[in-house]
Amino acid sequence: MSKKRIFILGVGAVGKNLLLNIKNNTMNFNFDEHFRIIGAADSRSIILGEEGISPENLLSAKMEGALENAGSKTARLPNPDEVDILIDASTASKDGLRETNIYKDFLLAGKSVVTSNKSPLANFWPEVMNFSKEGKGNILYESTVCGGLPLFNMVRSSLHGMKIMQFSGIVNLTTNYILEIMRRGGRMDEAIQDAIREGFAETDYSDDVTGLDSARKSIIISNSLFGTEFRLRNLKYEGITSSIEFENGSRKMLLSTVTRRDDEIIVESRIRNVNKNENFYNLGPKSMAYELKPSGRSAIFVSEDFDGPVETSLGVLSDIIALA
Ligand SMILES: NC(=O)c1ccc[n+]([C@@H]2O[C@H](COP(=O)([O-])OP(=O)(O)OC[C@H]3O[C@@H](n4cnc5c(N)ncnc54)[C@H](OP(=O)(O)O)[C@@H]3O)[C@@H](O)[C@H]2O)c1
Structure with a gap:
């Protein structure tokens, strides 16, 4: 079974805790058996590591203030064909446009988006849902509302x-x-x-x-x-x-x-x-x-x-x- 490739957008409070929880096996689930983190981005850098980047390395690189210590720095986000799941834990933009344009590419290509960022869904719900329907890409957004309290x-x-x-x-x-x-x-x-x-x-x-x-x-x-x-x-x-x-x-x-x-x-x-x-x-x-x-x-x-x-x-x- 091939592992699903994950790209993480945003390595702040939520992104870092996500990495910590993966590293510490907080959930009753074998993450490594199913998934591989192949890159991440913060407001300054985008990095890729196709062989897989360990949550430990990504976390320590972020703590050192140099994400590029965990992979190769690139100028652009990966193409949807390089990724299976895009995680959006980035800062909410005021109008949601930046994130919606990214989701569009991934969802239309049939890739999944998991987000804690509210802005794209609050501003462009009809568009995002249409991209998901048209491209058959999943959009999961449980933590956009009430954080970790289960709702949707x-x-x-x-x-x-x-x-x-x-x-x-x-x-x-x-x-x-x-x-x-x-x-x-x-x-x-x-x-x-x-x-x-x-x-x-x-x-x-x-x-x-x-x-x-x-x-x-x-x-x-x-x-x-x-x-x-x-x-x-x-x-x-x-x-x-x-x-x-x-x-x-x-x-x-x-x-x-x-x-x-x-x-x-x-x-x-x-x-x-x-x-x-x-x-x-x-x-x-x-x-x-x-x-x-x-x-x-x-x-x-x-x-x-x-x-x-x-x-x-x-x-x-x-x-x-x-x-x-
Ligand atoms: N904190 C919560 O409890 C909570 C609860 C529910 C939902 N959320 C939502 O989840 C998202 C993340 O929250 P957070 O608390 O982790 O925020 P945060 O600590 O401010 O982290 C945001 C991350 O996004 C990065 N970023 C900013 N602009 C970017 C861009 N254009 N491209 C890529 N990355 C970018 C930042 O980069 P730098 O590290 O370089 O600054 C940082 O790593 C937000 O949308 C927030 O509204 C948060």
Whole structure:
């Protein structure tokens, strides 16, 4: 059996944790039997090593600040015929165009794309899905929303045919952490620094604070779970400021909500009061959680105490393993 060739775009917090998890055999799966990493890129270099690059070598080269120490430096990304699976753990571009153009080549050539990067799917969902359909290349995007908390794959595998009436969730940890620290009397700038230090803030944390990250995810949720073809540019969304006021007996959260009302699907990404009788109220400040309301049955609530780059990288790894 020939091993599937993997190229990794982005060796930052998620990319490095992905390599660490492969190296440490965190999953109950023999990675080397099925896959071979043949290259990687960061913002400065692209490297290739057709015989296979070990996660150890790639990690230490990245830590030394010279990716090229792990392979031969090249000027361009590999052609789709040189790769079977493209992993996108790169920084989200504002308009998603750079990533979408790369996905286009790979998906149309029948190659798989696994991504934790939201921007291409939030901006170009219809195009990306059409490339996938036309070229028969898989696009897997579990960790674009809620990081490592299972959502899309779980719905796909365990709720076959279920009509979802509403999704609501904490999909951006940073903003909800900041809101909770502020409610407890802390300062917004200090909470942002905590989020950067612990690695759960976006590289450009303004994407979190302005609500852009949560808005991108809301679009992906709507398109994936409710069958819409929305684009980020059509969504009015809210972010947080240091002047937010809190009321006694309730919390404030930036929630992503998608609601099915008759034939209409309504997407929102805004701050609202969360009262004591709601599941979200009792969560810790670093929790990620969502509630699904399917038709004809009680609501499903899924939560975890923390989600950062480690959890996200495990979501990416799970998508890769699904392609074995
Ligand atoms: N961190 C999380 O918990 C989390 C959760 C869910 C989703 N995500 C998403 O996952 C992606 C990666 O997140 P992260 O936290 O790992 O970000 P990060 O630490 O900033 O790493 C981003 C990586 O992308 C590289 N990069 C930037 N521009 C590039 C380009 N044009 N071509 C190739 N590589 C490029 C960077 O290169 P340099 O190393 O040279 O800077 C870096 O290695 C982002 O899209 C993020 O939104 C992250």
